[in-house]
Amino acid sequence: MGLRERKKAETRAALSWAALRLTVERGLDNVRVEDIAEAAGVSPRTFNNYFSGKGEAIVARHLDRCLRVADVLREDPEEPLWDAITRAVLTQFAPDAAATAHPVADTAQWVTGVRMMLAEPALRGEMLRAGAVAEAEIAAAVGDRTGTAPERDLYPHLVASAVMAATNTAMAHHLRSDPPVPLGPLLADALAQLTAGLPAP
Amino acid sequence: MGLRERKKAETRAALSWAALRLTVERGLDNVRVEDIAEAAGVSPRTFNNYFSGKGEAIVARHLDRCLRVADVLREDPEEPLWDAITRAVLTQFAPDAAATAHPVADTAQWVTGVRMMLAEPALRGEMLRAGAVAEAEIAAAVGDRTGTAPERDLYPHLVASAVMAATNTAMAHHLRSDPPVPLGPLLADALAQLTAGLPAP
DNA sequence: ACGCAAAGATGCGGATTCCGCAAGATTGAG
DNA sequence: CTCAATCTTGCGGAATCCGCATCTTTGCGT
Numbered sequence: 001m002g003l004r005e006r007k008k009a010e011t012r013a014a015l016s017w018a019a020l021r022l023t024v025e026r027g028l029d030n031v032r033v034e035d036i037a038e039a040a041g042v043s044p045r046t047f048n049n050y051f052s053g054k055g056e057a058i059v060a061r062h063l064d065r066c067l068r069v070a071d072v073l074r075e076d077p078e079e080p081l082w083d084a085i086t087r088a089v090l091t092q093f094a095p096d097a098a099a100t101a102h103p104v105a106d107t108a109q110w111v112t113g114v115r116m117m118l119a120e121p122a123l124r125g126e127m128l129r130a131g132a133v134a135e136a137e138i139a140a141a142v143g144d145r146t147g148t149a150p151e152r153d154l155y156p157h158l159v160a161s162a163v164m165a166a167t168n169t170a171m172a173h174h175l176r177s178d179p180p181v182p183l184g185p186l187l188a189d190a191l192a193q194l195t196a197g198l199p200a201p
Numbered sequence: 202m203g204l205r206e207r208k209k210a211e212t213r214a215a216l217s218w219a220a221l222r223l224t225v226e227r228g229l230d231n232v233r234v235e236d237i238a239e240a241a242g243v244s245p246r247t248f249n250n251y252f253s254g255k256g257e258a259i260v261a262r263h264l265d266r267c268l269r270v271a272d273v274l275r276e277d278p279e280e281p282l283w284d285a286i287t288r289a290v291l292t293q294f295a296p297d298a299a300a301t302a303h304p305v306a307d308t309a310q311w312v313t314g315v316r317m318m319l320a321e322p323a324l325r326g327e328m329l330r331a332g333a334v335a336e337a338e339i340a341a342a343v344g345d346r347t348g349t350a351p352e353r354d355l356y357p358h359l360v361a362s363a364v365m366a367a368t369n370t371a372m373a374h375h376l377r378s379d380p381p382v383p384l385g386p387l388l389a390d391a392l393a394q395l396t397a398g399l400p401a402p
Numbered sequence: 403a404c405g406c407a408a409a410g411a412t413g414c415g416g417a418t419t420c421c422g423c424a425a426g427a428t429t430g431a432g
Numbered sequence: 433c434t435c436a437a438t439c440t441t442g443c444g445g446a447a448t449c450c451g452c453a454t455c456t457t458t459g460c461g462t
Binding site: 080081082121124125126128129131132133145146147148151154155157158159161162164165166168169170172173176186189190193194195196197198200201 | 281282283322325326327329330332333334346347348349352355356358359360362363365366367369370371373374377387390391394395396397398399401402
């Protein structure tokens with residue numbers, strides 16, 4: 001990767017991280033595009049060369065994680081489908097390696113801010129939209145594994161959307177819970193129930 | 202219901218229908234709030250008293266249908282959970298009673314327009330957000346039936362999000378297919394596979 | 403090492419959207 | 433019949449998003 005692409009990736013990362021941090025700190029309505037651009041060290045106009053709006057910038061990291069799930073699903077075609085799915089999801093969402101790169105001073109305050117952020121309807125929509133984009137990739141990967149065609153068969157899309165639904169539900173429960181329930185077991189539990197057919201308890 | 206509430210409901214319906222029709226006909230970017238308001242016979246400012254934006258108006262009917270699924274789920278607590286769910290979803294989405302109220306001249310062109318509309322990322326997000334709003338209601342209804350608490354248990358949210366995922370997937374497949382596959386069987390199939398645990402084919 | 407073509411960053415201006423506020427009109431209850 | 437609550441509307445401002453023109457930076461061939 002040349003200097004050009006690296007700088008572009010850095011700018012994108014700086015913008016999305018700044019957007020996320022400022023939104024968690026102040027709330028969506030108290031962050032202007034101008035603020036995000038300033039925090040990332042670029043002009044406001046440049047922000048719109050990378051993202052169409054605040055929302056897209058904020059969920060960019062979530063989108064990346066979801067897309068990497070599809071990548072992991074393409075790695076070992078021999079592994080049973082749901083084993084691979086569980087492994088892929090846990091890898092991307094459980095330890096949250098991304099958070100390690102941006103340590104947060106006050107964890108409690110951060111969690112509160114994230115809750116506020118996801119209470120915003122616009123952000124929820126943006127988040128789900130990102131999941132839908134990734135869903136197409138996941139469906140393609142599932143199609144490759146199972147010999148089904150996403151254009152013709154319902155199965156791969158159904159699996160992909162169910163996986164994203166389970167992931168979203170587990171994350172929502174993680175954020176709702178107090179004291180917080182670890183995300184990893186929640187994700188594993190949700191996917192296990194899904195493969196068991198969601199029988200009435 | 203008094204005159205006041207009826208007129209309000211009528212204005213809301215007129216606005217959402219106008220928003221949907223104009224968007225399907227011209228594409229999202231070629232419809233301004235002003236146009237929608239004019240088609241509904243109110244001032245542009247009034248539009249914003251009902252909806253926060255074009256997207257919310259357009260998906261208002263979808264949201265209503267999803268919310269009615271939750272209502273149906275509260276009707277007969279004796280029926281097995283998944284039977285009730287399947288019945289509720291098919292009732293609201295299969296025959297599309299809402300479309301009967303607004304007959305479309307050129308069906309083929311309408312379908313094309315709807316495809317274009319849902320290709321718009323912003324609309325996809327809005328649609329999913331509406332589904333998420335309804336999800337809370339559905340989760341509550343499932344919680345009542347199964348004796349689980351949405352605040353404490355993963356199960357009701359998991360079922361609700363899985364149902365919405367299956368519904369969305371079936372609708373997407375219906376719109377993708379050519380010649381069109383009837384929506385009813387697709388919905389039934391998707392929900393059946395979900396209860397079967399999505400085994401690899 | 404040099405210079406050129408491609409790609410990105412920036413500033414400006416316009417169109418649009420969304421919301422708060424205040425005034426006028428309509429409805430429903432007493 | 434009267435009045436308070438509610439709804440509608442116009443105005444104005446803040447913010448967003450995008451096209452266009454210009455300037456700077458990067459990558460590559462010579």
